[in-house]
Amino acid sequence: MAINPVSLMASPGRGHYDAIIVGARCAGAATAMLLARAGLKVLAIDRKPYGSDTLSTHALMRPAVLQLWRWGLLEPLLKAGTPLVETTTFHYGDQAITVPLVDGSDLPGLIAPRRTVLDRILVDAARKAGAEILHEVAVGDLFADTRGRVRGIEIRAAGRASVRVSADIVVGADGIGSLVANCVDAQLLRQGAVSAAHVYGYAPVEPGAGYHWYFRDGIAGSFIPTNDGLACIVASVPTSLFDQRFRLGHARARIDVLDALSPALAAQAAQAPKDARLQTFRGVPGYIRQAHGPGWALVGDAGFFRDPITAHGISDALRDAESLARAILDGSEAAFRTWQQQRDMIANRILDTTDAIAGFDWTLNDIGERHRRFSAVLKAEVQALAGQPAPPRRAPSSASKPTTYRAPANQDKPLAGSNLSRDRTGAGS
Numbered sequence: 001m002a003i004n005p006v007s008l009m010a011s012p013g014r015g016h017y018d019a020i021i022v023g024a025r026c027a028g029a030a031t032a033m034l035l036a037r038a039g040l041k042v043l044a045i046d047r048k049p050y051g052s053d054t055l056s057t058h059a060l061m062r063p064a065v066l067q068l069w070r071w072g073l074l075e076p077l078l079k080a081g082t083p084l085v086e087t088t089t090f091h092y093g094d095q096a097i098t099v100p101l102v103d104g105s106d107l108p109g110l111i112a113p114r115r116t117v118l119d120r121i122l123v124d125a126a127r128k129a130g131a132e133i134l135h136e137v138a139v140g141d142l143f144a145d146t147r148g149r150v151r152g153i154e155i156r157a158a159g160r161a162s163v164r165v166s167a168d169i170v171v172g173a174d175g176i177g178s179l180v181a182n183c184v185d186a187q188l189l190r191q192g193a194v195s196a197a198h199v200y201g202y203a204p205v206e207p208g209a210g211y212h213w214y215f216r217d218g219i220a221g222s223f224i225p226t227n228d229g230l231a232c233i234v235a236s237v238p239t240s241l242f243d244q245r246f247r248l249g250h251a252r253a254r255i256d257v258l259d260a261l262s263p264a265l266a267a268q269a270a271q272a273p274k275d276a277r278l279q280t281f282r283g284v285p286g287y288i289r290q291a292h293g294p295g296w297a298l299v300g301d302a303g304f305f306r307d308p309i310t311a312h313g314i315s316d317a318l319r320d321a322e323s324l325a326r327a328i329l330d331g332s333e334a335a336f337r338t339w340q341q342q343r344d345m346i347a348n349r350i351l352d353t354t355d356a357i358a359g360f361d362w363t364l365n366d367i368g369e370r371h372r373r374f375s376a377v378l379k380a381e382v383q384a385l386a387g388q389p390a391p392p393r394r395a396p397s398s399a400s401k402p403t404t405y406r407a408p409a410n411q412d413k414p415l416a417g418s419n420l421s422r423d424r425t426g427a428g429s
């Protein structure tokens with residue numbers, strides 16, 4: 001029987017899952033795909049519709065494109081009409097520096113697929129691997145055993161009693177406002193000090209365009225070619241400036257910022273249809289949260305957020321999805337600890353170098369140096385990813401989970417101070 005909200009609610013005894021993932025976009029769908037490809041029984045749930053858009057621009061950096069290529073998803077993305085981006089140009093005031101992106105590696109260039117395309121292709125790949133994915137269903141709570149170890153999720157739907165579904169591990173891939181992080185009271189390991197606002201919309205673009213990143217004192221902008229012959233055009237300012245200047249109208253203020261960066265960029269943005277909607281993100285300071293605990297883990301923005309100005313969130317989500325999947329498949333306490341250590345090391349570097357740009361305390365004389373520092377972090381990340389073995393995959397003929405799989409062992413420590421509903425019967429403990 002195909003899974004849908006009604007069948008899940010009508011048959012709460014559908015069985016126990018190896019992993020339940022809350023959120024099914026870049027972090028959640030990728031984790032679901034990798035675990036299902038390795039033979040695990042996986043359920044991922046997202047409250048938004050299949051193939052829907054979300055508040056995010058979508059310029060992919062090399063680590064994300066490399067991961068998609070390694071997972072066999074670059075080709076479907078190109079087939080879906082996502083244009084290849086072969087150059088990137090940094091505009092520092094009136095100076096432009098163009099860098100070729102085709103470097104003789106296996107990657108033909110970079111891409112910036114719309115989230116309606118990227119998230120759908122990840123979900124399709126997860127389903128093809130055997131994961132069950134539910135859309136338009138919200139997870140309302142987690143439940144735990146008497147020792148405080150997370151044992152599963154609760155789904156509530158209008159007019160129906162809530163349903164519990166159990167799993168060896170619950171993964172929060174549920175973004176910035178993560179319910180999972182909140183329920184388990186995940187510790188905040190680091191809080192960034194700066195934030196920037198980003199206001200974007202879409203305008204027609206000629207084929208063959210590259211990425212363009214614009215900087216002038218106190219403001220920035222980007223030009224990101226994407227699907228359907230469009231480019232995403234973004235105006236970025238410190239949140240404090242956004243609160244002063246954008247209050248009276250986002251459209252006018254965005255065009256003013258784009259015009260100050262480059263009149264040609266503003267003219268391109270003005271080619272959008274008059275009724276085209278703008279998207280606005282006021283900014284959130286970066287953070288790094290504890291990545292796992294008894295019966296739970298966080299991946300993607302749920303565990304680590306950095307300002308969008310360096311366009312690295314999707315790269316982080318895909319990288320951490322693969323390393324979390326390896327830890328889950330290993331199942332040992334040591335594997336989870338190593339996963340968190342490695343995530344923290346790269347996350348701290350990304351957050352340091354991103355905040356150095358998102359803080360807008362640079363001048364045109366030193367912004368180039370800050371980009372070079374960010375680029376060095378990217379290069380090391382790409383080398384580490386390229387050196388990894390392919391993610392584990394069950395033989396197509398095998399119907400069972402890998403013989404090495406054991407349920408995650410991080411289960412026996414009581415969890416103090418969480419917001420979890422504990423099972424008074426102790427069922428499942």
Ligand SMILES: Cc1cc2nc3c(=O)[nH]c(=O)nc-3n(C[C@H](O)[C@H](O)[C@H](O)COP(=O)(O)OP(=O)(O)OC[C@H]3O[C@@H](n4cnc5c(N)ncnc54)[C@H](O)[C@@H]3O)c2cc1C
Pocket residue numbers: 022023024025026027028045046047048054055056057058059060061137138139140173174175176178179198280281299300301302308311312313314315317
């Ligand atoms: C303005 C902006 C621009 C950005 N631009 C870029 C860029 O150019 N390049 C880049 O790489 N990154 C960019 N990012 C970052 C990128 O969007 C995120 O890093 C990425 O979306 C993280 O993916 P995720 O899967 O962790 O979370 P999300 O994409 O946020 O997905 C979380 C999902 O969880 C679901 N969910 C939440 N709670 C529940 C619940 N209780 N029950 C069921 N479902 C739930 C939500 O509906 C959502 O679909 C940008 C971000 C912003 C805000």
